[in-house]
Amino acid sequence: MDQTNTKPVSKTNAGNFFEDYRVGQVIRHAVPRTATEGDRALYTALYPSRFALHSSDEFAKASGLARGPLDDLIGFHIVFGKTVPDISLNAVANLGYAECRFLAPVHPGDTLTSVSEVIGLKENSNGASGVVWVRTTGHNQTGAPVLTYVRWVMVRKRDRAAPAPETVIPKLAPAVTAGDLVVPEGLDFSTYDFELAGAPHRWSDYAVGERIDHVDRVTIEEAEHMMATRLWQNTSKVHFDATLREDGKRLIYGGHVISLARALSFNGLANAQIIAAINAGAHANPCFAGTTVRAWSEVLDAAETANPSVGALRLRLVATTAETEPFVLRDDEKRYLKGVLLDLDYWALIPK
Template sequence: MAKTNPGRFFEDYAVGDVLRHAVPRTVSGGERALYHALYPARHALYSSDEFARGCGLPEAPLDDLAAFHLVFGKTVPDVSLNAVANLGYAEGRWHRPVYAGDTLRAESEVIGVKQNSNGKSGVVYVRTRGLNQHDDLVLDYVRWVMVRKGDLDAPAPQTVIPDLQNVIRAEDLVVPAGLQFDSYDFVQAGEAHRLADYEIGEQIDHVDGVTVEEAEHMLATRLWQNTAKVHFDTTARPDGSRLIYGGHVISMARALSFNGLANAQTIVGLNGGAHANPCTSGMTIRAWSEVLDKAETGVPGVGAIRLRLVATSGGEPFALRGDDGKYLPEVLLDLDYWALMPV
């Protein structure tokens, strides 16, 4: 009997399957320090315990995207070890902060399958839930992945494509318990811009760029215990390159967005996202944002801003698609998310 795990192939998934992922992870201040070493992350709520206490939290939580990466990494051996590509996200929500000492685990339910016309691969849709040591829901999201078939003669399953929301309603966003911006320190946060200072349709060039190095993305992939072969094994891709984990690009772009969106403190919703083109070592990531919407929350003084975050490897800011409607080749990421900021 084989002891090793070759990963699941497309024909191994069926709608309704529940995958309980291995190896829970207890987080510490080390994860926060490493996250800030890997990315130029400067949002004050995650950098300072005192700033976080001034906003009603007991201490600075782990960055929202770090929690996402930890949960995501748990799912890779069961969902995307044999993936061709991670195609998209939807219906992502952060339900409570993660603090040092919390233990995270993950489980996923298969909610859709569709074999591709070439018969060599198919798309698998899963809803993943990240839970803490109290079985409290920390975050959940849907993603869909193109996965190779192991047995090309395996029959195609009945196509099931889940009906997903394009945008999470503002009233369904969860404001962390205790969070308030009544005594918010704009000087310590780094910028004076409130929600009222942003206009729907406004575009912001975040100006700065960071070149991706091989060593840092390899460290990130290991930190999140992401075992996808294309990220660390040079024999897994025909050109011998390592594909940068898409979450690495998300975190880099989010960190760069501090310049212009320093008060978009906490991510609470992920409406959608696409890794438009592959990222490899040596590329310089730049970012720009567009304000898509603004909304009130149930907490006075705490507003929600919906943003499109675009990461690129070059080209002019605010350029997204060509005349053919396809993403321009320099566009790496197109992410639609909700964040909280002072009204």
């Protein structure tokens, strides 16, 4: 058969661009991912994370759990990574998070999948990109949801001449209510070992308005952030391809900064063992290899839970460059300071 005039059909995928999305579109993301003990070990190697509940099966058993769950952010990163080829492969930047609830612990052996619904679209005034809002849910192998969140991302257009879609900006809750926080089944902090956990401070020791400088610092290395991003199977081009930016720099995955900041928060919040929700989050400025990151927290609220041994703290976690003074977020014009990398508002569960 003569195939000289047959036009080859591309089997590769350049990813979705802004004009490919429509409100109401549901995307079932490919490649299920089974979490393993290797994820725990690599997470500990990549970030200075020391929270006892995720580090020790024996500590977890003494706290009423069958075994130590994986760090909450491991589940977040895996579920997030599944969405990248469909949502943010052609992203300029991931902009923020809202309405994130951690619904069930993730354990080694759990297989996670992700599904997203497009809930908002807005083309930018430059006509070269637009913002896409999606609500993503991660499920385990039984079909049970393990977490759900909204994020919005700036995505390039394939064709600047493509017509702009109708603008739909979703109305999002400013915070997850304390009554909607999920306390893991069986969790019991009534005999909590504060000495083994690394600090004596319990729920009642924190006051609304209190600010904590976490003191320690970590310098981000190029190889480490690329290894972490690959670990979560995050394929966004801006994290790997140095030709995509005029300055020739690879953008650090925002989740890498979240995990670094959360790990640094151990010094001052060692007993804030479980992330129960993320109320809001902004990657205020880009981060690149060579940046030294520090972190501080502010207590925004405190709440009871249905579990008498478990309290909840609403915390603002801020990651900055080492040169940026703690406890300052914005300039006189209410803009984030250039040294502010992350502004994260979340609920954590802590022994009472």
